């Protein structure tokens with residue numbers, strides 16, 4: 013199974029490194045991220061790439077992407093300060109969270125950041141006051157589209173097109189530079205046509221604003237590019253080909269500047285989370301299902317299994333006949349169950365102490381890990 017996700021050389025390297033380490037921990041292979049970054053560059057040669065820091069903020073990951081020339085989408089003043097400390101100049105940072113305190117906007121501006129995203133009047137007024145003259149992306153609500161995604165970013169971000177228009181006009185009036193539209197089609201979006209609808213919507217808005225003498229220069233197409241989990245996705249090259257076709261179709265020879273903010277699509281496949289089985293038990297003598305408790309769960313890395321949304325491939329070295337299992341984490345919270353309705357099958361020969369390898373766990377695992385719920389330490393990351 014691991015050979016569907018990692019080359020033999022890669023797997024060998026991860027295994028050799030992991031053997032003596034105490035679980036649970038995440039191993040990230042930087043070569044894979046380098047490769048993926050190259051795929052984004054090749055697929056979207058015209059695009060500016062802003063890595064979404066939240067997906068995996070490990071310093072080695074950030075440093076690698078810095079050296080590869082990536083820009084960065086930061087969600088908070090804390091991520092922003094981390095990036096500055098890593099020596100990334102503020103003109104490579106976008107403060108892309110539409111929800112932010114006025115004093116954090118001021119601090120970002122004072123430190124040289126001039127690119128922000130917004131979706132509300134209050135935030136626009138804050139930006140005009142605290143970050144005068146800055147470039148602004150206006151986020152379009154994508155509620156209809158994101159519901160297809162495995163991890164929808166849903167209703168929380170963006171506003172309706174009519175309101176986008178109002179905000180753009182207000183921003184221009186207040187001396188900001190309305191720079192472009194942004195959207196996010198939902199994370200782990202396997203329906204490529206979601207981008208088509210979003211690009212069509214953007215085109216319509218850009219055109220109608222043009223009639224009001226506001227000429228937006230860019231579209232920020234956010235993230236949403238998938239990683240391969242139990243369900244595989246099309247390769248990035250297919251996404252790129254399709255999305256570039258949509259851009260051509262809707263904009264012809266007047267394609268705006270393109271910004272991308274990949275998170276999961278860039279780092280997801282670069283990680284293996286290595287855990288150990290703490291307990292195997294049944295709830296009654298006749299129970300056909302085994303409960304398999306691992307030392308990793310919802311609270312220390314596998315948050316995205318909430319609602320069984322993301323189904324990670326779980327690999328063990330044991331072989332032979334398999335049976336249904338319920339997979340759960342080690343904490344004293346009954347919510348700490350990864351998979352119960354979706355039936356994972358694991359070998360009957362599985363024993364306490366065996367390792368479970370969670371594949372494609374480079375994104376939203378370490379960064380989603382609690383600090384010390386039940387005293388369990390946050391998930392460690394090692395980069396190779």
Ligand SMILES: *Cc1c(COP(=O)(O)O)cnc(C)c1O
Nearest residue numbers: 064199200235236273274275276
């Ligand atoms: C989370 C986020 C991203 C990254 O999304 P992925 O689906 O992980 O690629 C990009 N842009 C914004 C604004 C985000 O909030």
